[in-house]
Amino acid sequence: MEKLKALSGEHQLSSYEEACQSFEWTQAEALFSWNLTGNVNMAYEAIDRHAEGELATKLALLYFDGEREERYTYVDMKRESNRSGNVLKSVGVEKGDRVFIFMPRSPELYFILLGALKLGAIVGPLFEAFMEQAVHDRLLDSEAKVIVTTEALLPRIPVDQLPHLETILIVGDGVEESGKIIDYRKLASDASTDLDITWVDREDGMILHYTSGSTGKPKGVLHVHNAMVQHLMTGKWVLDLQPDDIYWCTADPGWVTGTSYGIFAPFLNGATNVIVGGRFNPEFWYSVIERFGVTVWYSAPTAFRMLMGAGEEAFEKYDLSSLRHILSVGEPLNPEVIRWGNESFGLRIHDTWWMTETGAMMICNYPTMDIKPGSMGKAIPGCEAAILDDRGQPLPPHRMGNLALKTPWPSMMRKIWKNDAKYESYFWGDWYVSGDSAYMDEDGYFWFQGRVDDVIMTAGERVGPFEVESRLVEHPAVAEAGVIGKPDPVRGEIIKAFIALRKGYEPSDELKAEIQKFVKEGLAAHAAPREIEFKDKLPKTRSGKIMRRVLKAWELNLETGDLSTMED
Numbered sequence: 001m002e003k004l005k006a007l008s009g010e011h012q013l014s015s016y017e018e019a020c021q022s023f024e025w026t027q028a029e030a031l032f033s034w035n036l037t038g039n040v041n042m043a044y045e046a047i048d049r050h051a052e053g054e055l056a057t058k059l060a061l062l063y064f065d066g067e068r069e070e071r072y073t074y075v076d077m078k079r080e081s082n083r084s085g086n087v088l089k090s091v092g093v094e095k096g097d098r099v100f101i102f103m104p105r106s107p108e109l110y111f112i113l114l115g116a117l118k119l120g121a122i123v124g125p126l127f128e129a130f131m132e133q134a135v136h137d138r139l140l141d142s143e144a145k146v147i148v149t150t151e152a153l154l155p156r157i158p159v160d161q162l163p164h165l166e167t168i169l170i171v172g173d174g175v176e177e178s179g180k181i182i183d184y185r186k187l188a189s190d191a192s193t194d195l196d197i198t199w200v201d202r203e204d205g206m207i208l209h210y211t212s213g214s215t216g217k218p219k220g221v222l223h224v225h226n227a228m229v230q231h232l233m234t235g236k237w238v239l240d241l242q243p244d245d246i247y248w249c250t251a252d253p254g255w256v257t258g259t260s261y262g263i264f265a266p267f268l269n270g271a272t273n274v275i276v277g278g279r280f281n282p283e284f285w286y287s288v289i290e291r292f293g294v295t296v297w298y299s300a301p302t303a304f305r306m307l308m309g310a311g312e313e314a315f316e317k318y319d320l321s322s323l324r325h326i327l328s329v330g331e332p333l334n335p336e337v338i339r340w341g342n343e344s345f346g347l348r349i350h351d352t353w354w355m356t357e358t359g360a361m362m363i364c365n366y367p368t369m370d371i372k373p374g375s376m377g378k379a380i381p382g383c384e385a386a387i388l389d390d391r392g393q394p395l396p397p398h399r400m401g402n403l404a405l406k407t408p409w410p411s412m413m414r415k416i417w418k419n420d421a422k423y424e425s426y427f428w429g430d431w432y433v434s435g436d437s438a439y440m441d442e443d444g445y446f447w448f449q450g451r452v453d454d455v456i457m458t459a460g461e462r463v464g465p466f467e468v469e470s471r472l473v474e475h476p477a478v479a480e481a482g483v484i485g486k487p488d489p490v491r492g493e494i495i496k497a498f499i500a501l502r503k504g505y506e507p508s509d510e511l512k513a514e515i516q517k518f519v520k521e522g523l524a525a526h527a528a529p530r531e532i533e534f535k536d537k538l539p540k541t542r543s544g545k546i547m548r549r550v551l552k553a554w555e556l557n558l559e560t561g562d563l564s565t566m567e568d
């Protein structure tokens with residue numbers, strides 16, 4: 001326990017490395033109430049436990065969207081999540097049911113998500129920018145029973161094509177009820193604020209995040225309640241959450257960062273959590289830091305680059321002196337961004353590496369260790385990372401290969417929803433293979449090199465080329481489409497589509513714009529190709545697969561490599 005205390009953010013530098021080495025996850029399990037009571041539920045540990053203890057009247061959630069500002073203590077959060085739980089219960093939600101939440105950030109989104117967890121339901125948060133096709137694929141695959149949404153987003157839910165969907169709860173004012181559509185607020189205003197939590201097993205499903213791979217439709221990555229062990233500890237070690245901190249994670253809960261670190265880690269640690277709605281805007285973001293006195297800030301390289309691009313003028317209007325710790329995730333953190341962080345805030349931005357599938361941070365720069373700019377850092381205590389060659393053998397330092405993690409760890413995904421084969425494909429023996437390539441140096445620091453597969457990271461969001469290609473070929477003018485990520489100074493990568501047109505269609509700027517709109521309206525704005533290039537023919541294998549590798553080589557003027565499988 002001594003050592004664990006040293007790990008719990010008391011800045012005891014000297015004992016840190018030593019403590020890391022002897023750390024076992026069972027030590028962290030001792031910090032949860034279920035260790036004594038046997039009663040497990042993420043929402044209890046994150047909210048009710050604090051509401052019933054010393055932190056009862058501490059501010060838990062600060063919400064601001066430019067107009068609406070609301071503040072909730074832990075007691076308020078318990079009451080409101082109970083109320084939401086009762087609303088969901090009244091429409092038949094039970095343990096294990098999939099409850100989707102498809103709405104812009106607002107305090108209610110957080111109450112509903114926590115309320116669903118209190119019933120033992122599996123929550124599926126959907127990013128508000130998703131359009132009909134994307135919403136359909138995710139609700140159908142997960143067989144969602146209930147979705148909570150807003151009137152504005154309702155038209156994107158193809159109710160007739162979703163046989164398992166029983167109820168649509170609309171959060172709004174004066175909702176017109178009909179069929180499956182029910183007024184959420186009407187139910188909420190009458191709902192009890194007492195709720196008996198449904199206790200679950202640590203291995204029971206908690207949250208389903210859909211994410212992209214290089215082939216096939218998005219896959220549902222299932223996390224279980226046990227993930228809380230790693231959320232709690234990385235909140236201490238890496239976010240370095242202290243009692244007085246005002247913490248702001250800028251990610252939307254539609255992505256895993258927005259739940260693991262926008263909800264679970266901060267609340268488990270009893271922090272004050274800032275939630276900001278609305279779109280990215282440099283001045284607005286700076287004003288949020290000033291307004292709430294944000295001390296710990298977790299964001300992404302794309303956002304930092306955009307702030308950088310907004311220049312000093314925007315920066316200098318605000319008092320940002322409250323900041324003491326800045327972290328980044330999602331894409332490589334460029335040295336010039338680190339330099340900007342040093343010059344602007346006098347703080348070094350700490351990179352963290354992990355994935356939807358890992359559920360929590362895995363490789364990090366934590367405050368008590370020396371940082372090497374450009375490196376993602378080292379494996380956290382209790383986790384082991386390595387670089388493997390293509391046969392699964394660990395490589396020595398400085399050799400580039402597959403970034404892999406030794407299984408298991410507390411927050412590891414437990415399932416790809418209804419796709420066991422996909423799940424199995426991640427593992428080589430005891431190792432989980434990430435799909436990233438990297439090398440390790442002699443001190444155990446990892447250096448990101450790129451993706452092994454064709455997954456695109458654009459503005460910190462993961463987009464599968466296959467999902468975009470599938471949508472493109474639904475357009476009447478498109479015969480074939482190949483999609484790649486093209487390097488971009490601000491967004492990391494942008495999506496570029498190569499398209500062969502059907503007979504009777506001619507390339508034009510109007511057609512490009514129409515095709516872009518078609519993807520935007522079907523999937524999401526962030527999934528639409530910013531660049532389109534028309535080709536007579538696309539490079540394909542003899543079996544008919546588009547060779548994205550060749551498209552990428554064309555784009556970047558690189559060698560095309562082995563073309564023996566290519567059709568003439």
Ligand code: WT7
Nearest residue numbers: 329330331332352353354355356376436448462
């Ligand atoms: C992919 C996972 C859960 C975090 C948000 C993204 C890339 C993530 C870093 C980093 C370079 C990074 C990897 C990874 N990535 N963090 N610090 N440096 N690349 O989660 O959407 O599941 O994407 O994001 O390529 O495989 P995700």
